[in-house]
Amino acid sequence: MICPFWLHLRLFFVQIASMTPRKGERNMNDPLMIAGRSFRSRLLLGTGKFSSSRIMRDALAASETEIVTVALRRVDLADPGDNILSVVDTNRYLLLPNTSGARDAGEAVRLARLARAAGCGEWVKLEVTPDPQYLLPDPIETLKAAEILVKEGFVVLPYIGADPILAKRLEEVGSATVMPLGSPIGSNQGIKTRVSIEIIIEKANVPVVVDAGLGAPSHAAEAMEMGADAVLVNTAIAVAGDPVAMAVAFKKGVEAGREGFLAGLGRTRGVAEASSPLTGFLR
Amino acid sequence: MCFYDEMKGYHWDSVESEIMNRSRDDVEKALTSSSMNLDGLMSLVSPAAEPYLEEMAQRAHQVTQQRFGRVISLFAPLYLSNECTNSCVYCGFNMTNRIDRLTLTAEEALVEARAIRRLGFQHILLVSGEAPHLVTLPYLTSVVDLLRPLFPSISIEIYPMDTSSYEELIKHGVDGLIVYQESYNEDVYKQCHPRGRKSDFHWRLETPDRGGNAGFRRIGLGALLGLANWRVEAFFLALHAQYLLRHFWKSFITISFPRLRPAAGAFEPPCPVSDVQFVQLLAALRLLFPDAGLILSTRESPYLRDHLIPLGITSMSAGSRTEPGGYAHETHAEAQFAVADERPPEIVAEVIRSKGYEAVWKDWDAAFLH
Incomplete structure (x- = not known):
């Protein structure tokens, strides 16, 4: 006989399992939504340091990212042959000027306005x-x-220190996400700012993208396990021995972390839990 | 408070003695420490550190790659004038040298600038001797106004000015200031700069303070290698950089490594710096300042420049002409120093790429200032 408690628990896991998309479909069923736009990938990439x-082009492709950020200081908006802009295919990626x-x-x-005037979007x-x-x-x-x-109609994704109050203030003025740093x-x-990022995630009504300091795929997985909606990575991929292979590794780290989060991580305990409860006889 | 007040706390001879007596243990302690400081720098520039050069170079490479990535920025100097009222004993522009003198008109400067732009450069450095009667503030602002549409970044390496003049230049679009102290040894400085405004050690030393107060985005330092013991110069240079980072925390600090080269007047550097020592200096400063821009000019040979690319350098000049009018005019004007790397910029860029780095022509935008 299965007692009602265990039945409920089992049903809960069945529900979770049904929410967790099957292989090959996971991103389709679990999109990242930013400002009403849907993305399959939860990995954003930067274009510096390559x-x-x-x-850079090969790493972007291998990561399967859909959002690519480009430093306006590095690009020549007037030059169609610019060596960064010409590589970021805007049919494939959302160009996110920074x-x-x-x-x-x-x-x-001023920079944002210039970028928009040059056709880089909102x-x-x-x-x-x-x-x-x-x-x-x-x-x-x-x-x-x-x-x-x-107020001028931009979709604003602000990079911030891991400050929960600032995150709320930015949300209140209409930011599309908040992007707290994990470390410099x-x-x-x-992720050295874990406690604060946890509060930001708990309180947020907009996507939380952990933005800086992620140096290994396991860091990205950690952020996603915590419940971050996405991560942004640049240096760790750009300066890796094999940037393309590292881009793939981060993609997998993000996916694994997200799936772990959706699957419902077990609670971390300070002490061992007895498999034969001492008070079980009371039921 | 200015840097001189801080510098007074250190005596050149004591610092020299301390550095020269550092042991291998001191060097190993510095290299295993979790954070570098001035004391560690003294060990790393000491003779005891020479056996650790490869380890220092490897670390400098890693730190630079981490912070800046695999990129090298390129820039070109535009010499506006070789007129000078100083008599620096090592300089080709020394007022007592009988050389052809020339100050470009603003229009001639524009012709030069266009030639530089055609070479691919988007970052330009305006250079002149100390001739404030010819290279006046209105002259400089008129040149900057003409060049602004061509270059996202304009820096200056001219004679020291006061804060309000710097503010005016910034308003017109200059974003970077480079001023070498030449030597932090006050006695050596006086011997090398016997006449003219430059003979005032304090006025020059406090130039980065004035630049910082005016709001320059980039402030560049350097000691002229060859005038005094480079190990001690490195200490004071680092002290200066640390001071600026504390006081002008919004400015990006760069360090250049001008090493004395043959010039008119045939000055023999009293304390020459070898290639090994040059690399030791570069690596030590990189380890103390992971975030500083380190700049290499065409004073150095192609061989050395090519090998320094992965060692911590973040910015290089290329294809430089160090005489006014050198890019686009028929001129006999004297150059400031002999260029050792005469390769055209596209060849230098190709070498950078062959080393696994990207040659970056633009890393700034005038929109920041206007």
Whole structure:
């Protein structure tokens, strides 16, 4: 005889299993939604630091990413043969210009407007990093810029420190996502801001994309297991010994982490749990 | 507070003695430490560190690749004038040298700039001797106004100016300032710069402070290698960079490595720096400053430049002409120094690619400033 408790538990797992898409269909049934647009991949890629355009193109393809961010400072918007822009096929990828290098809201807004005027679309990854050493985002200027850009019709994806209150404030002014850093950009240290990112995920009504510091596929998997909606990776892929193989590894890390999250991770316990409960006789 | 106040806390001879007496144990301690500091730098530039050069180079390579990726930025200098009121003993522009002098008109500068742009460059460095009566602020702003549409990034390496002049240049679109202290040894500095405004050690030393206060996005430092003990110069250069990073935290710091080359006047460097020492200096500074831009000019030979690409360099000049009018004009004007790497920029870019790096022509946008 199966007691009602176990029956419920079993039904719960059956439900979870039915929510978890089958092989080959998983992304179709579990899309990432940003600003009303649907994406199969939950891995966003950056385009800096690659040793050549060809390797960058191959890594983008291998990762199966659908959102590619490009630093406006690196590209020549007036040049159709620009070695980055010409590689990012906009039929295949959503081009996400970023304002890397901007020190304040005014500069970031100006860059975003220029990108839109040059035909780069409405989407912008907002980066306001006044400190060129650690490239940490300025919360005050980021919020100011987000508010202006949202009002002007941009789809704003802001890069932020892992600050739950800032994340809510950005959500309130209309940001399409929040993109907290796992650790300083390019540092490959993984998720050092776990406690704060957990709160951001818990409270968020917009997708949470863990943006910086992910140095290994396992870091990406960790972020996804925590319930992040997506991750953005650049350095770890661009400077890997084999960037294309690393792009594939990150794709798998993201998928594994997402599936683990959807499957419902077991609770971490500090002590062993007895398989023969001492109080079982009471039932 | 300015950098001189901080520098006074260190005596050149004591620093030199400390560096020269560092042991292999000190070097190993620095290399195994989780974070580098000035004390570690003293060990890494010491004679005791020479056996560790390969390890230092490997680390410098890794740190640079991590922070900057596999890219090398390219830029070109545009010499506006070789007129000079100083008499730096090592410089081809020394006022006592009997050479052909020339200051480009703004229109001539534009012709030069167009030639540089045709070579592919999008980052340009304006250079001149110290001739404030000819290379005036209005002259400079008129040149910058003409060049602005051609170049996303314009930097200057001219005579030291006051803060308000720098602010004016920034308004017109200059984003970077380079000023070499030449030597941080005050006595050596005075011997090498006997006349002219440049003889004022303090005025020059505080130039990066004025540039920082004015708001330059990039501030470049350097010591002229060959004038005094390079190991001690490295210490003070690092001290200076650390000071600037604390006080002007929004500015990107770059370090250049000008090594004295033959020039008119036949100056023999009293403390020549060997290739091995050059690499030691480069690697040590990279390990202390993982985020600093490290710049290499065409003073160095093709052989050395090619091999330094993976060692920590982030930016190089190429195809440089160091005489005013050198790119597009018939000129007999004297060059500041003899260029050792005369290869055209596309060849240098090809070498960069062959080393597994991307040659980057644009890494800035005028839109940041306007």
